[in-house]
Amino acid sequence: MARLRLGPLLRYVDGSAATVWVETDRPCTAEVRCADGAKGTANTFQVAGHHYALIPVTGLRPGAETAYEVRLGDSGAPVWPLPDSPFPPSTIRTPGGGDDEALRVTFGSCRWAAPPSGEHDPVGPDALDTLAARIATGTAADRPDVLLLLGDQVYADNTSAATRRWLAARRNLSDPPGDQVADYEEYTHLYYESWLDPEVRWLLSTVPSCMIFDDHDVIDDWNTSAAWLAEMRATPWWRERVLSGLMSYWVYQHLGNLPPAELERDELYAALCASPDGTDELRAFAAASDADPTATRWSYRRDFGRVRLLMIDTRAARVLDEQDRRMIDPDEARWLREQALEGAGGPDGCDHLLIGTSLPWLLPHLIHDAEGWNAALCRGERGERWARFGENLRRRSDLEHWAAFPSSFDALTDLIAEAGTGAGAPATVCVLSGDVHHAYIAEPSWPGGGGPDSRVLQLTCSPVHNSIPTSIKLGFHFGWSRVGRALGRRFVRHGRVTRAAINWRRTGGPWFGNQLMTLTLRGRSAGVRLEQVRVVKGVGERLETTQESRLS
Numbered sequence: 001m002a003r004l005r006l007g008p009l010l011r012y013v014d015g016s017a018a019t020v021w022v023e024t025d026r027p028c029t030a031e032v033r034c035a036d037g038a039k040g041t042a043n044t045f046q047v048a049g050h051h052y053a054l055i056p057v058t059g060l061r062p063g064a065e066t067a068y069e070v071r072l073g074d075s076g077a078p079v080w081p082l083p084d085s086p087f088p089p090s091t092i093r094t095p096g097g098g099d100d101e102a103l104r105v106t107f108g109s110c111r112w113a114a115p116p117s118g119e120h121d122p123v124g125p126d127a128l129d130t131l132a133a134r135i136a137t138g139t140a141a142d143r144p145d146v147l148l149l150l151g152d153q154v155y156a157d158n159t160s161a162a163t164r165r166w167l168a169a170r171r172n173l174s175d176p177p178g179d180q181v182a183d184y185e186e187y188t189h190l191y192y193e194s195w196l197d198p199e200v201r202w203l204l205s206t207v208p209s210c211m212i213f214d215d216h217d218v219i220d221d222w223n224t225s226a227a228w229l230a231e232m233r234a235t236p237w238w239r240e241r242v243l244s245g246l247m248s249y250w251v252y253q254h255l256g257n258l259p260p261a262e263l264e265r266d267e268l269y270a271a272l273c274a275s276p277d278g279t280d281e282l283r284a285f286a287a288a289s290d291a292d293p294t295a296t297r298w299s300y301r302r303d304f305g306r307v308r309l310l311m312i313d314t315r316a317a318r319v320l321d322e323q324d325r326r327m328i329d330p331d332e333a334r335w336l337r338e339q340a341l342e343g344a345g346g347p348d349g350c351d352h353l354l355i356g357t358s359l360p361w362l363l364p365h366l367i368h369d370a371e372g373w374n375a376a377l378c379r380g381e382r383g384e385r386w387a388r389f390g391e392n393l394r395r396r397s398d399l400e401h402w403a404a405f406p407s408s409f410d411a412l413t414d415l416i417a418e419a420g421t422g423a424g425a426p427a428t429v430c431v432l433s434g435d436v437h438h439a440y441i442a443e444p445s446w447p448g449g450g451g452p453d454s455r456v457l458q459l460t461c462s463p464v465h466n467s468i469p470t471s472i473k474l475g476f477h478f479g480w481s482r483v484g485r486a487l488g489r490r491f492v493r494h495g496r497v498t499r500a501a502i503n504w505r506r507t508g509g510p511w512f513g514n515q516l517m518t519l520t521l522r523g524r525s526a527g528v529r530l531e532q533v534r535v536v537k538g539v540g541e542r543l544e545t546t547q548e549s550r551l552s
């Protein structure tokens with residue numbers, strides 16, 4: 001009898017269809033049965049001894065909500081919901097498609113796995129756990145329509161005490177990469193640790209999710225520079241690490257990002273489904289993706305009525321040539337431009353454009369200027385000695401956001417202005433980011449009072465479950481200050497850097513702690529709310545609103 005090993009994860013949902021991801025302990029047919037009669041089945045495919053299925057569910061009714069269960073093989077008994085579960089039945093809720101229907105988009109990043117029950121949590125309460133508890137006991141208004149996880153879903157390079165014990169029982173931790181994960185099997189353990197958390201498991205079974213990787217899904221500072229990459233490729237353990245990271249990301253995260261129509265055209269997915277063991281096919285795909293950034297597009301688009309989400313890969317698509325550094329390669333940039341401008345000003349346009357990028361576009365001014373200065377040093381603007389200093393500083397200080405790729409920063413700025421200008425432009429263009437372990441809102445302005453017709457905002461929310469040293473908190477505060485801006489201008493002059501064509505100001509934050517941000521979009525109106533986890537005496541953990549404002 002087949003058993004459910006991980007999941008279900010509700011991934012894609014539209015007005016009549018959905019996809020549900022599961023991992024099972026053996027080959028079988030996986031089935032989703034809904035209370036309203038909608039259903040779907042899929043045979044599992046195999047990778048490295050693990051068995052997975054992405055189940056397409058059809059026949060759903062628009063604007064309805066239905067409970068579902070998961071069955072495996074011919075046993076007839078449901079394996080989900082779990083027996084004696086303290087949570088309500090998992091449901092699929094479809095949009096109705098009405099113009100006045102609200103869309104709630106909750107997002108965040110950087111979730112270090114919570115410790116086992118009863119163990120001390122060194123980074124405080126988990127915001128996803130707390131969100132799940134609120135949804136389970138609350139009303140429909142408490143539940144987001146989609147959850148965006150903007151990177152660092154797992155930490156391959158910063159494992160928990162429990163995982164380190166598991167690794168030590170498997171291999172000698174004195175051998176590289178030590179207590180970091182080394183191969184595909186160890187990656188699967190990270191996902192079990194993170195997604196078998198009871199609250200998170202139930203949450204992901206009932207709220208659709210979109211995901212993208214960041215560096216810790218593979219390793220800190222992944223693809224920060226050509227010199228970094230050359231050094232990593234010279235180590236004996238790196239190839240297995242990066243291939244396993246890409247393989248596991250494709251299975252556990254990327255596959256569920258794709259709409260059913262794209263799944264039908266995906267050659268790799270078809271090959272894995274047709275093969276008794278798809279390990280070699282997936283490994284070859286990962287090797288090609290690592291060798292050539294243009295070989296694979298991890299970025300993707302999702303439409304929620306007239307809200308358009310463009311999720312950008314800011315890690316694997318980089319161009320690392322110091323004389324032509326780009327956050328995304330030219331082909332990826334063309335794709336982004338086409339998607340952002342498609343239907344502009346017409347009936348096929350959008351009311352709100354969301355650009356999901358794990359790394360913030362707009363940073364505190366001092367940090368932005370320091371990253372542009374560092375990029376100039378590394379490309380040799382002040383000579384070889386300064387270039388060596390710049391490379392060392394880049395790695396130690398994580399100077400690798402959009403500002404560290406100046407041409408890409410400028411291109412994204414220009415694209416946002418173009419997408420937000422003209423009759424029928426979106427009411428808002430929001431860049432959604434994480435990574436920096438705090439939250440803030442920044443708003444750009446263009447010289448002379450010009451700029452787009454849309455309201456443009458950088459909305460940054462991180463971490464979901466992690467921490468930040470006090471010294472770095474003070475650094476972020478200083479980065480927004482007048483003194484920090486003045487210091488940044490000195491960096492600009494020293495590096496002979498061309499200043500950004502826009503200015504921006506912080507309109508909210510910085511906020512520190514485990515937190516989530518939610519956009520509520522209805523027609524052309526928009527609002528944003530930041531919620532942080534608090535421990536209330538006599539009540540326990542709960543999400544409390546720290547900031548709420550109307551955007552349009």
